[in-house]
Amino acid sequence: MLSIVKRLINFSGKYSLRLKWAIIFSILESFTINGPIIFILYGLIKINDNTLVKEDVVIAASGVVISVILRALFRRLVDGLQSGTGYKIFADERMKIGDYLKKLPTGYFTEGNVGYISAVLSSDLNFIEEHGMSTLSKIVSGSIGVIISSIIIIILDYRIGIVVSLTTIASFVILDKLFKKSSENSMKKQEVQSKLVSAVIEYVKGISVIKAFNLEGQKSKATYKSFKDTRNILIKLEKSLLKPFLSLDVFIALGTGAVIFLASYFVTKGTMELPIAFMMMIFIYQIFLPFRVIGSALPLGRIMIAGLDRYGKLMEEKILKENNTEVNLNNFDIEFHRVSFAYEKEKVLKDISFKAKEKTMTALVGPSGCGKTTIANLIARFWDIEKGSIKIGGIDIREMGMENLLKNISMVFQRVYLFNDTILNNIKFSKPEATMEEVIKACKKARCHNFIMDLENGYDTIVGEAGATLSGGEKQRISIARAILKDAPIILLDEATASVDPDNEKHIQRAIDELIKEKTIIVIAHKLSTINDADQILVLNEGKIVQRGTHGDLIRKRGKYNDLWEKRMEARSWKINTSVS
Numbered sequence: 008m009l010s011i012v013k014r015l016i017n018f019s020g021k022y023s024l025r026l027k028w029a030i031i032f033s034i035l036e037s038f039t040i041n042g043p044i045i046f047i048l049y050g051l052i053k054i055n056d057n058t059l060v061k062e063d064v065v066i067a068a069s070g071v072v073i074s075v076i077l078r079a080l081f082r083r084l085v086d087g088l089q090s091g092t093g094y095k096i097f098a099d100e101r102m103k104i105g106d107y108l109k110k111l112p113t114g115y116f117t118e119g120n121v122g123y124i125s126a127v128l129s130s131d132l133n134f135i136e137e138h139g140m141s142t143l144s145k146i147v148s149g150s151i152g153v154i155i156s157s158i159i160i161i162i163l164d165y166r167i168g169i170v171v172s173l174t175t176i177a178s179f180v181i182l183d184k185l186f187k188k189s190s191e192n193s194m195k196k197q198e199v200q201s202k203l204v205s206a207v208i209e210y211v212k213g214i215s216v217i218k219a220f221n222l223e224g225q226k227s228k229a230t231y232k233s234f235k236d237t238r239n240i241l242i243k244l245e246k247s248l249l250k251p252f253l254s255l256d257v258f259i260a261l262g263t264g265a266v267i268f269l270a271s272y273f274v275t276k277g278t279m280e281l282p283i284a285f286m287m288m289i290f291i292y293q294i295f296l297p298f299r300v301i302g303s304a305l306p307l308g309r310i311m312i313a314g315l316d317r318y319g320k321l322m323e324e325k326i327l328k329e330n331n332t333e334v335n336l337n338n339f340d341i342e343f344h345r346v347s348f349a350y351e352k353e354k355v356l357k358d359i360s361f362k363a364k365e366k367t368m369t370a371l372v373g374p375s376g377c378g379k380t381t382i383a384n385l386i387a388r389f390w391d392i393e394k395g396s397i398k399i400g401g402i403d404i405r406e407m408g409m410e411n412l413l414k415n416i417s418m419v420f421q422r423v424y425l426f427n428d429t430i431l432n433n434i435k436f437s438k439p440e441a442t443m444e445e446v447i448k449a450c451k452k453a454r455c456h457n458f459i460m461d462l463e464n465g466y467d468t469i470v471g472e473a474g475a476t477l478s479g480g481e482k483q484r485i486s487i488a489r490a491i492l493k494d495a496p497i498i499l500l501d502e503a504t505a506s507v508d509p510d511n512e513k514h515i516q517r518a519i520d521e522l523i524k525e526k527t528i529i530v531i532a533h534k535l536s537t538i539n540d541a542d543q544i545l546v547l548n549e550g551k552i553v554q555r556g557t558h559g560d561l562i563r564k565r566g567k568y569n570d571l572w573e574k575r576m577e578a579r580s581w582k583i584n585t586s587v588s
């Protein structure tokens with residue numbers, strides 16, 4: 008129980024002092040709760056002894072009134088300190104999470120992990136945010152209430168005091184064990200919930216493929232399974248709480264019965280005065296009240312601890328080391344020196360070394376899966392390498408800080424992500440301070456100004472979720488406009504594949520020609536159409552550079568590149584022939 012309080016206070020960071028004060032006032036409040044009973048008992052004893060005088064009535068009455076006023080005052084202070092604190096803690100924490108997620112390697116954001124992150128950030132943190140403060144208050148005031156009431160009972164009659172204390176301690180131990188079971192189920196609940204989120208994300212994202220290949224039944228089955236698993240574990244969690252709650256009621260009933268029986272027995276034996284026995288019978292409901300409060304707070308506390316553990320695990324993921332010293336680059340040569348890299352166990356890049364001189368074009372070619380995209384992603388430090396170094400302008404990219412690095416790089420990839428915002432904001436995203444003239448100039452160069460102007464609201468048109476209302480080619484051109492506006496000295500470019508129609512491809516090619524003027528370019532070449540002009544072509548195979556040189560050199564050498572080139576030519580003539588026939 009103490010561990011729950013400790014964890015919540017530790018988690019509250021700079022607000023922990025507020026919470027500690029709230030706990031102190033909670034303790035004081037618990038003292039005042041018993042005040043009226045004690046003062047009434049004082050009056051009753053006086054009546055029983057036939058010694059009641061006017062002053063005793065004043066003492067008892069004012070004692071009751073002062074206790075009630077103080078109780079209200081302390082409660083007000085507790086509420087004042089706690090109210091809003093939970094929301095403030097989480098507002099800060101969410102900002103921290105935002106910064107933290109930015110520092111995680113992009114590779115971390117697989118669908119499984121996205122499910123985990125969403126479940127932690129939405130269900131776990133929301134649960135703690137909603138119930139954290141009230142649970143803390145219940146546990147603290149409940150425990151103090153039980154302790155104070157036990158002390159009062161011991162003072163009134165040590166025999167009953169011992170019975171009550173032993174029952175209380177035994178019940179706490181048993182309850183804690185039972186609630187541990189519910190926390191195991193809570194862990195399972197989180198697991199199935201993160202699987203559910205992943206399944207739903209996958210289903211929604213892949214809905215067009217699912218429909219195109221008639222996989223609805225198959226994929227729905229997997230999603231329904233996640234729904235069912237979640238339902239089953241939630242029912243199990245509820246059931247696992249029934250037993251401890253039932254036991255709690257049994258303990259309260261037994262404890263109450265025992266005290267009433269003992270008090271009556273002691274009165275008949277003449278070892279207890281009647282007012283004390285009378286008060287004891289009233290008081291017994293008071294002592295078991297906080298007990299019930301703790302009982303209701305404990306399972307919530309355990310669920311929160313499990314949530315905090317998961318949150319802690321998320322925050323322990325290895326982030327990219329940051330070095331924020333401002334680095335001024337004299338040139339934008341890119342240099343790989345003996346770079347090896349593995350996403351998981353198997354190396355996908357093996358001992359890669361090359362230099363891309365500034366303002367030149369380096370093309371990466373090779374069969375699918377040979378590591379072209381990985382090389383481009385490593386330049387933008389989407390992952391950190393295990394061996395070797397990647398330098399820009401002679402400085403290791405790990406030494407320059409992400410912001411510093413990324414301000415020098417523009418990436419134009421085939422999968423374009425547009426935010427659900429206006430076209431203007433999507434383009435200005437790369438340079439928020441850009442003027443309208445600059446945006447239009449960039450869009451004209453990227454061959455997208457005309458189609459934007461044809462839209463009903465022009466640049467103010469809202470792009471649908473993930474850019475759904477624009478064609479693939481249009482989205483590409485917008486992403487090129489974004490890059491032109493950014494005007495970064497390094498361009499990482501994924502050459503368009505056959506998914507774009509010839510007209511769009513022509514526009515995109517012109518837009519790219521505008522983008523790459525005077526830049527250091529790394530191009531992932533799929534169709535080999537761009538690379539005739541490349542200053543250097545790196546031919547990759549199974550994560551190694553197997554050939555390098557210009558197009559002319561490599562054609563003459565008759566190696567892997569020549570094979571790829573011939574295959575490409577064959578494919579083109581095959582396409583022409585089939586389209587003619």
Ligand SMILES: Nc1ncnc2c1ncn2[C@@H]1O[C@H](COP(=O)(O)OP(=O)(O)OP(=O)(O)O)[C@@H](O)[C@H]1O
Nearest residue numbers: 114350351355373374375376377378379380381382
């Ligand atoms: N995020 C990832 N996690 C694990 N493995 C990955 C990841 N991304 C790529 N790989 C693997 O790394 C290898 C290199 O992939 P990469 O995407 O760099 O190849 P590529 O040459 O660009 O392929 P393509 O031409 O098909 O795009 C492949 O075996 C691929 O399956």
